[in-house]
Amino acid sequence: MRLAGLGSHAQKEDVMNKASQISRGDKSRNARLGRLRQLVPTTSAIVGIDLADAKQMVVVCDHDSRVLARKTFRVRAWDLGVALDWAAAKAARAGFAGVTVACEPTGHRWRILSQLAEQRDMAFVCVQPLISAWARRGEDLTTDKTDEKDAVVIARLTAQLRCYVPEVVDETWGRLRHLGTRRERLLTELTAHVQQMRDLLECVWPTSLEAANYPFRSRTWMATMQVILERDGADFARTKRLGLARLEKLVRKEVLRWGAEKPTLRITRNLFAALDDEAGVLTHRPGALERVGFVLDDFFHARRRRVDVEERMTAVLEELGVKDLAGSIPGLSSIAVAAILAETGDPRRFTSARALVKHAGLAPRERSSGTFVGRTKVTGQGRPGLRLAAWRGVWATVQHNPVHAARYEHLTHREHNRLKPTQAQAAVAAALLRQLHAVIVTGRPWDAEVATHGMRRRAQQVAA
Template identity: 25%
Template sequence: MKFKMQEKQNQLIERISDKHLVVGVDIAQQTHVARAVNYRGIVVGDPLPFENDDDGFARLLDWIKQLKNTKGLDTEIVGMEPTGHYWLNLSGWLYEQNIDVVTVNPHLVKKNKENRDNTQSKSDKKDALVIADMVKNGYYSFIRPTGEAFEKLRVLMSNRDTVVKRFVSAANQINRWVDIIFPEFRQVFKDVKGKGALATLRLFPTPKELRSMEAIDIVNEWRTVMKRQPGIKKAQALIQLAKNSVGNDKAHDAYKLHLKQLLEEFDLATTQLEIIEKEVSEALESITFTDKLLGIKGLTEITLGGILAETGDLSHFAHGNSLLRHAGLHLVEASSGKWKGQIVLSKRGRSRLRRFLYLGTMCLVMNNPEFKEIHAYNVKVKKMKKMKSIMKLVGKFARMIVGIARRNEPYCAEKVHPLTPLAA
């Protein structure tokens, strides 16, 4: 069955009946603003500024009930922009009150701001009214409540991104430090992040220490921190290179302190990453379809954790194409008459989800026999560019994981439609 976005759009419009009070909320850090319209877009009541606390939320609820009673309306729907993290508390509180809560795309809010008064003016009251109009017209998405495991994954993977940035920053600065103080160091240790290289930087960080040492003394120091240490030849090479080093020999103590702090930051980030990855693995174990998805050869726990952190329960998606729209990976074009524009990815969606879908597909192309075969067929037989083939496989990957999650069935290689083997 093909997924048609127009059918979904029609359903969203049809959900708004003549008995609905449509509320738009402009989100802020401290004071939100609410406006209300009926299903035709006629403004109902006065604007309501309310605080971002329990009393303010109660005022909003009383205001909604009063407008419903005054206008003879039966139900309500509240729309808001997912602005930063400020909207989370309000949306959760309204959901607990059994009120339909939806979100609108901030980009569309900006595009629609002139619909009401044909001016470029912007204010909290106007934005709230624009949001209410967008909900009335069906330009909204329902908030999917996430379970404990998915919420845990969302927090862990967000935290992991922050720690990875610190890890990469520390590693890059250590490399810079080596380039300045002891550039010949890489002739012995190609990877500065390796165990032997890091141990050497901790024990004798600058060429000044190495020049006065014997090779056997260096090996003995290595043995105190490593079970398998570099040999006597590397120690001799280090001493010889240190004696002829062209590195900076000034501000010796300052550079040593700098390196010590960089190594501490690197070690902290490494430890934190290990803890996070362990927690991610435990969170995945509590999700029913995780073992089925991890049965796909080439899909790792971190990649799957990153996808589920952004999507929540994959079984709630109607089709893999809706997952692609959620990520901003659906195709868009600009055409008029005889002129046809280039078809591109919309990129209107979750950037982190796009990243993990792409990385997951790349892992499958490298490690999964079926995906590897399809990619080779696309490139060699159908003469596709490699990136175009990868993006087609991203769509296939999205549809595959949604199907597995919805049916809770194991991965079946035959259903990936392996192609006829390529001619040698």
């Protein structure tokens, strides 16, 4: 094919891609390898570092994995600057123009190493520990694992461009990540408190759980239990002597602490009536109810801390300027957006929306060979926290977002290849991540028409 008449290199490359039938995946992979080659040029040596607490193994290798220098530094991660200076001197002596630093992203130490490399204008990449484990087995078909071997494996994988560029986090995005981690821990703590209270009450006072449809979501139920367990010390006789009218008066005051303006007195009356019920293990009732009182107090304080963290996360969204954009998606609350972005970081760092979906482990995994076509599932790789945050966001959008509701209905009721509810929710979660990526990257609010039919149809409508 003659390419002399084409004006630019981009035009020539486009024609060559069409002629050779390069797929979109091939183009994406070629672009990623090109970006990595800029960080791992053949003119630079590779410094593989196996990070630990007080012992750091450093090797300097060429691109054929030949070790040029090796040394053990018994220092902490923040003192590795001397190791980088030593590696740079060894690389220069071997005739290399610079070095590329590589390590596994273990704990927090890789962040310190990244900062030290940046201060010295050294390129920095990371190697996934899972890939290192597979490569270690392929090294000599044994399960040997030493710091010396690991450092060489890291350098070899980097030379093969089987590495990635870690996220560059600024102060604001970094704060959102830490707040998201804090919120997730509080949610786990709250769930544990609810399970413990449920188990105890089912054992000694099961009727109390029937006082409300969803007792642990009811602030009136919580406030009434707080009065019974804290003021009266779970002495039902004392609560009976108090009387229903005075109990309701105390609950009206207590429910304000739980964030409600007024109580649902029907629930309070049901709990008061349940005081006469003797179902459950009565011998354990005093001690178990005392424990419930302790757990209920812990639940109250953990819930208040969670609300505080969520308010801080919402404020960070406003600081980043993405709250209104992300909030344009019907059914997706600000805190749901904050929880997702706390796991993804800045969505602009992903080259495409599909890359973000793959990062969450929600991309479909194809299994086919020859005439065999296997069952397609999601990969399940990536960040489990991001997958969970997207999954939680789906529950509200399926109910309040007409586009997502229609998609879920179609996937679960179509005649051919009908999906189970959980499979359809995973598909909607992936669509939610793609749309969130689009509104933040483009800076345009969510559009139901584009979300349903895509940009190509919108462009055709505008042209018409």
